[in-house]
Amino acid sequence: MKTDDLIARLARGAGAVEPNAVARRYGTAIGWGGFAATLVMALFLGVRPDLRSAALLPMFWVKLVFPGALFAIALALAARLARPAMPLGIVARVLVIPLIVVWAMAAVELIGAPQADRAALLLGQSWNVCPFYITLLSAPIFVGAFWAMKRLAPTQLVRAGAACGLVAGGLGACIYALHCDEMSAAFLGTWYVIGMLIPTIAGAALGPKLLRW
Amino acid sequence: MTRTSSDDRNWTVEERLREHFVRGLAGDGTAYETFLRELCGHLRGYLRKRLMGMPDDIEDLVQETLIAVHSRRDTYDSGQPLTAWVHAIARYKVVDLLRVRGPRARVTEVFDEESDLFGSVDNEAALAKRDVARLLERLPERQRLPIVHTRLEGLSVAETARATGMSESAVKVGVHRGLKALASIIRGER
Numbered sequence A: 001m002k003t004d005d006l007i008a009r010l011a012r013g014a015g016a017v018e019p020n021a022v023a024r025r026y027g028t029a030i031g032w033g034g035f036a037a038t039l040v041m042a043l044f045l046g047v048r049p050d051l052r053s054a055a056l057l058p059m060f061w062v063k064l065v066f067p068g069a070l071f072a073i074a075l076a077l078a079a080r081l082a083r084p085a086m087p088l089g090i091v092a093r094v095l096v097i098p099l100i101v102v103w104a105m106a107a108v109e110l111i112g113a114p115q116a117d118r119a120a121l122l123l124g125q126s127w128n129v130c131p132f133y134i135t136l137l138s139a140p141i142f143v144g145a146f147w148a149m150k151r152l153a154p155t156q157l158v159r160a161g162a163a164c165g166l167v168a169g170g171l172g173a174c175i176y177a178l179h180c181d182e183m184s185a186a187f188l189g190t191w192y193v194i195g196m197l198i199p200t201i202a203g204a205a206l207g208p209k210l211l212r213w
Numbered sequence B: 001m002t003r004t005s006s007d008d009r010n011w012t013v014e015e016r017l018r019e020h021f022v023r024g025l026a027g028d029g030t031a032y033e034t035f036l037r038e039l040c041g042h043l044r045g046y047l048r049k050r051l052m053g054m055p056d057d058i059e060d061l062v063q064e065t066l067i068a069v070h071s072r073r074d075t076y077d078s079g080q081p082l083t084a085w086v087h088a089i090a091r092y093k094v095v096d097l098l099r100v101r102g103p104r105a106r107v108t109e110v111f112d113e114e115s116d117l118f119g120s121v122d123n124e125a126a127l128a129k130r131d132v133a134r135l136l137e138r139l140p141e142r143q144r145l146p147i148v149h150t151r152l153e154g155l156s157v158a159e160t161a162r163a164t165g166m167s168e169s170a171v172k173v174g175v176h177r178g179l180k181a182l183a184s185i186i187r188g189e190r
Helices: A003-012 A021-045 A058-081 A096-112 A115-123 A130-151 A157-176 A185-210 B005-025 B029-050 B055-071 B082-101 B124-136 B141-152 B157-164 B168-187
Strands: none
Touching: A003 B029, A003 B055, A021 A058, A021 A130, A021 A157, A058 A096, A058 A130, A058 A157, A058 A185, A096 A115, A096 A185, A115 A185, A130 A157, A130 A185, A157 A185, B005 B029, B005 B082, B029 B055, B029 B082, B055 B082, B124 B141, B124 B168, B141 B157, B141 B168, B157 B168
């Protein structure tokens, strides 16, 4: 087709554009993905039975806020990476803050504990399933985030994929925290981090293939 | 700090294109078409510089980038410069093409950070049209009209005669003399 004809055709079918495409797209993706993940958690894993009493403990909230913060930062990054030429600015560096806070808490906890208890703090009862479940719960959110990103305009596909993966991992870990009854910062800083890292790395690996447009 | 004249030119292009684009986003089809046409010229110039070894791909890539800009136009944030946004899309499409083509593709300065997208123009067809129109203005009516009708609009001699009220032989003579006159204007004899 001749370029002039193409332009005429594009202009003819244009019409007005709805504002906030990025926010709406991600809202839909996160909403459905998060809903599906919560459903899987509630049906197959079950909400921890002591939720009421646990909600009185600060560690319960740390376990929600830590992955929640990573989720929020990753979402901000994804929204930027979905727009061509949008600088990431300081947002990428902010990612280390929740990590540093949790690792500092873990260090204080481990140093303050007697030698014999340290392994128990680090491994808890569920270290071997935690990263797997977080990855599992992040899967529907992962699909949603990639679906949203692909329709937008990412130009750095590895980073965009990684951001999508961390969006999924962060929210997945948040939802998993409603099931998981581990209450140590060392556990959180290790196995939750690994659980969130798996979808992030998967996202970075799949980005160039799946996000091409 | 003072801006150079080339900066000034790019700045006004940015402003003008942006205004048309933003009006297009709001549903103004005419403004949007103006934007696409001007952008097309800039893209062609920009890509021609970067894909010197691959002349056949330039027009394809111009079209593909136009479609990309069009289909993802809702990702433009009104707070960012339009140049940067379009440049990132064009660069993405160039890099994507090169990845498909593999290392045999030769390219110059694909990874430039400094965007001179709106500094390059290649609207050869449009410019040529304007030049021809300007030359034709210098011919008398009885030569200009036959040339416009028969050579540019593609009418037959008989149709031209009907449209202008001239006789068929007058049309033929007009074309013949007019083209000769144009040739001498171009050679600089008048």
